[in-house]
Amino acid sequence: MPASLLAPDSAALRTRDDLLAQMPWAADAPGLAQARLLADYVIGRRAGELDVSGRSSEGTFSAPSDAPDEVILVDDAHGLQARVLSELTAVRTYNDRLDEARAVAAEAPGAEPIADLVDLGDAQRTESAGAPAELWAVIDAPKATHALAEAITVLHPLVTTLIVIGRSDAMSRAVNKELARAFGRVDVSPGVGKNRLIIGSRPLTSPSLTRFPRTGVIDTPATGPLTVSAHGACFSGTKADEGSSLLLTALAEAAASPDPVPALTRPASVLDLGAGNGWLLTAAMAVTGADRGTGVDVSKAAVASASETAEANGTVVDIVLADAAEADNGRSDDSGVDPLGGAYDLILLNPPFHHGTAIETDTAAGMMRTAAAHLTPGGRVLTVFNSHLRYRERLEDLIGPSEQLVRTAKFTVVESRLPDQR
Numbered sequence: 001m002p003a004s005l006l007a008p009d010s011a012a013l014r015t016r017d018d019l020l021a022q023m024p025w026a027a028d029a030p031g032l033a034q035a036r037l038l039a040d041y042v043i044g045r046r047a048g049e050l051d052v053s054g055r056s057s058e059g060t061f062s063a064p065s066d067a068p069d070e071v072i073l074v075d076d077a078h079g080l081q082a083r084v085l086s087e088l089t090a091v092r093t094y095n096d097r098l099d100e101a102r103a104v105a106a107e108a109p110g111a112e113p114i115a116d117l118v119d120l121g122d123a124q125r126t127e128s129a130g131a132p133a134e135l136w137a138v139i140d141a142p143k144a145t146h147a148l149a150e151a152i153t154v155l156h157p158l159v160t161t162l163i164v165i166g167r168s169d170a171m172s173r174a175v176n177k178e179l180a181r182a183f184g185r186v187d188v189s190p191g192v193g194k195n196r197l198i199i200g201s202r203p204l205t206s207p208s209l210t211r212f213p214r215t216g217v218i219d220t221p222a223t224g225p226l227t228v229s230a231h232g233a234c235f236s237g238t239k240a241d242e243g244s245s246l247l248l249t250a251l252a253e254a255a256a257s258p259d260p261v262p263a264l265t266r267p268a269s270v271l272d273l274g275a276g277n278g279w280l281l282t283a284a285m286a287v288t289g290a291d292r293g294t295g296v297d298v299s300k301a302a303v304a305s306a307s308e309t310a311e312a313n314g315t316v317v318d319i320v321l322a323d324a325a326e327a328d329n330g331r332s333d334d335s336g337v338d339p340l341g342g343a344y345d346l347i348l349l350n351p352p353f354h355h356g357t358a359i360e361t362d363t364a365a366g367m368m369r370t371a372a373a374h375l376t377p378g379g380r381v382l383t384v385f386n387s388h389l390r391y392r393e394r395l396e397d398l399i400g401p402s403e404q405l406v407r408t409a410k411f412t413v414v415e416s417r418l419p420d421q422r
Helices: 011-021 032-047 080-085 098-107 117-126 145-155 173-180 242-255 279-288 300-312 362-373 392-398
Strands: 070-074 090-094 135-140 161-167 183-188 195-203 214-220 224-230 269-273 292-297 318-321 344-349 375-386 402-407 411-417
Touching: 011 032, 032 080, 032 161, 032 195, 070 080, 070 145, 080 090, 080 098, 080 135, 090 117, 117 145, 135 145, 145 161, 145 173, 161 173, 173 183, 173 195, 214 242, 214 279, 224 279, 224 300, 242 279, 242 375, 242 402, 242 411, 269 279, 269 362, 279 292, 279 300, 279 344, 292 300, 300 318, 344 362, 362 375, 362 392, 392 402, 392 411
Parallel strands: 070 090, 070 135, 135 161, 269 292, 269 344, 292 318, 344 375
Antiparallel strands: 161 195, 183 195, 214 224, 375 411, 402 411
């Protein structure tokens, strides 16, 4: 496996090495391998040493100007791609996740952040006369094909080249198929280390793009059919994930209990930490009849999806873009306004335990602390989690007395109570 797309004795490789030498702090930084691969490709194309596929252009024609005037980076998780490419061309960045957008802004302050890809598309089409001649986009390969499909749908009318970058073992043929819907040529670069590029060029004039948001129906005994909307990067799409379904079942059974708990069955307010497609919050509002509901998610795709799901079902709730793992979210800003909306009688929690491909539980602990900070005295938190994680003790420590409501081989639902007096 070569260490670079560039030839060992090439001028382009020396340029690449000189660039990285200016950033010695990045030697062990996460994301360096992919940032280096992108630098190889852009410098090699600009120098005429690489063709569109990332292979040597020796013996073929490749114009020295065959390089981007501007690059849009999508979901660069660490910001190093933006930092490196900012030394080579104009860079704009879009991140679906709020925490990753902050990391990019800190790492690459010279790059211009994009709040919304759809808004970018509308603005670019309106101002097409001033658009760069060679506008490229680079997308970090997402786990969900729908996330890639929506990004391609938005970016295709704007860009001349679209590159998907990721680990070779995680780049399925689905990436090639999605690019082929929009581009007349799709190339796969040589692998460098554990990474490679899949490159779409020659945008089709009549592409077969996927429409978003997608819609579906989730039908449960507790609620009847509910319309669900989902953008590409939204977790679980238009389906009800198994954990949330079990949590709703536990909530509905509590409502039907002969000795109901008011905080579970007749709460004045409901907060869903990690709203996803909005189905669970919409269903909980229907089951409990709460007057006020708020959903929080770190993903822009989830916030848009949850808002659309609630609206489609005539449910009035607030959906907030915020990091639910930060207990003091927004409390330290100049306005003093808590974006999560204060305290709630009932909080729903279905914490993730993966970040990318890594298993981690710090996010869950942060979300539990947020729940404790936003719970009314005597209020309840319903948490669903993978049974093998055994979160009950942690819930006891961070929130208060906790009781198992239901357990299956895969998931457990625990009710935690904040004592009436803190």
